[in-house]
Amino acid sequence: MDLESSRTKLDRYPARGKHDFATVAAILDEGFFCHVGFVQNGQPFVIPTGYGRKNTVLYIHGSAASRMLTEAAGGIALCVTVTLVDGLVLARAAFHSSVNYRSVLILGQAERVPAHEKLLALKTISDHIVPGRWETQRPVKPEELELTTVLKLEIVEASAKIRTGPPIDDEEDYALPIWAGTLDFSAPAATPNADKRLQPGVVTPAHALRYRRVKG
Amino acid sequence: MDLESSRTKLDRYPARGKHDFATVAAILDEGFFCHVGFVQNGQPFVIPTGYGRKNTVLYIHGSAASRMLTEAAGGIALCVTVTLVDGLVLARAAFHSSVNYRSVLILGQAERVPAHEKLLALKTISDHIVPGRWETQRPVKPEELELTTVLKLEIVEASAKIRTGPPIDDEEDYALPIWAGTLDFSAPAATPNADKRLQPGVVTPAHALRYRRVKG
Numbered sequence: 001m002d003l004e005s006s007r008t009k010l011d012r013y014p015a016r017g018k019h020d021f022a023t024v025a026a027i028l029d030e031g032f033f034c035h036v037g038f039v040q041n042g043q044p045f046v047i048p049t050g051y052g053r054k055n056t057v058l059y060i061h062g063s064a065a066s067r068m069l070t071e072a073a074g075g076i077a078l079c080v081t082v083t084l085v086d087g088l089v090l091a092r093a094a095f096h097s098s099v100n101y102r103s104v105l106i107l108g109q110a111e112r113v114p115a116h117e118k119l120l121a122l123k124t125i126s127d128h129i130v131p132g133r134w135e136t137q138r139p140v141k142p143e144e145l146e147l148t149t150v151l152k153l154e155i156v157e158a159s160a161k162i163r164t165g166p167p168i169d170d171e172e173d174y175a176l177p178i179w180a181g182t183l184d185f186s187a188p189a190a191t192p193n194a195d196k197r198l199q200p201g202v203v204t205p206a207h208a209l210r211y212r213r214v215k216g
Numbered sequence: 217m218d219l220e221s222s223r224t225k226l227d228r229y230p231a232r233g234k235h236d237f238a239t240v241a242a243i244l245d246e247g248f249f250c251h252v253g254f255v256q257n258g259q260p261f262v263i264p265t266g267y268g269r270k271n272t273v274l275y276i277h278g279s280a281a282s283r284m285l286t287e288a289a290g291g292i293a294l295c296v297t298v299t300l301v302d303g304l305v306l307a308r309a310a311f312h313s314s315v316n317y318r319s320v321l322i323l324g325q326a327e328r329v330p331a332h333e334k335l336l337a338l339k340t341i342s343d344h345i346v347p348g349r350w351e352t353q354r355p356v357k358p359e360e361l362e363l364t365t366v367l368k369l370e371i372v373e374a375s376a377k378i379r380t381g382p383p384i385d386d387e388e389d390y391a392l393p394i395w396a397g398t399l400d401f402s403a404p405a406a407t408p409n410a411d412k413r414l415q416p417g418v419v420t421p422a423h424a425l426r427y428r429r430v431k432g
Binding site for chain 1: 223249251252253254255258259260261262263264266293294295296297299301303304306307308309310311313315317319321323338342345346349350352353354356357360363364382383389390391392393394395396397398399400401402403404405406407408409410411412413414415417418419420421424427
């Protein structure tokens, strides 16, 4: 599936751009926090929030952005961007220094998830952020479902951008006695920090003890 | 300095909002990658790029977003958002599960950094992302400076949003035998990965060997 359009084509560094669904999906699946852009009175706003993917649908959680949701539920244009920062690129020249990262940009019209689909949408987001957690939790109450807003966006117009590998310096600069290379970030380690009010005998579940996001 | 406006006031969870410059600056200083939102033909775009702060000025590097810069240099409205994800909040109820994070949202009109200020702007970004690196690099050439676009934005209208601490469940749910707590992310460890074409005898400098971002 090709997600390229005139709006998601890369003008700069086109070699870093990808528009196939598999590449886009892999980046979306490693991340869990997106930056959602929307327009209000001509002013752009960019708000971070959690999300989950199910096939070609992106579910975006609404808790963070009442303003966004009031607008977007009416069918306002959104841009959803997910960025994974893999490292810093320290070239011999400042001009060639960079950041190694993988990002996805999705354009589209978001719609509010209807009542009958909301539980599935929330489970999708939960399974995406902490796999295995949903089944262990107290079931969602109808009034909680009503209070929660979730948006959905079809992934049909998107691009991925990937910068990887060592610095690329000007040929003559390789003779300089300057250290160059990358600073590679490890995937963040997650340490479970139990709530002080746990019931006695409750053990830390595997989804918390061995939490990690896939490092591509 | 108070950065609140009707546009940066928090409608939801106002207790999580901060509008003092010190809080905003501390979050900006710990991060180094922002998401820049701008509007083109009514469509919002959100693009990740590096930045640096000097007092009340945010310098935004242009390499990532030629489209953004073409638009924004004319004085187009931007939103710059920086998000630090500190952990996941696993409540007994899905409804109260959340993410611990600190984010800053800045609104404003960006302008293109004039030629005489560009070197300072690039040094500010470099010092912000890898302190100590700039002085070790091959000096910037005039033609490189010309090819680089940097935007500047005054930090006058902004908000910070902070979610921290354990889950807050419904009182009756604390009696349930469900594990709850937070998954705290450590600051990412950065491993220096030397370029294969280093000159013999070049040692790894402290700015690469002991790189870390301040964890607030």
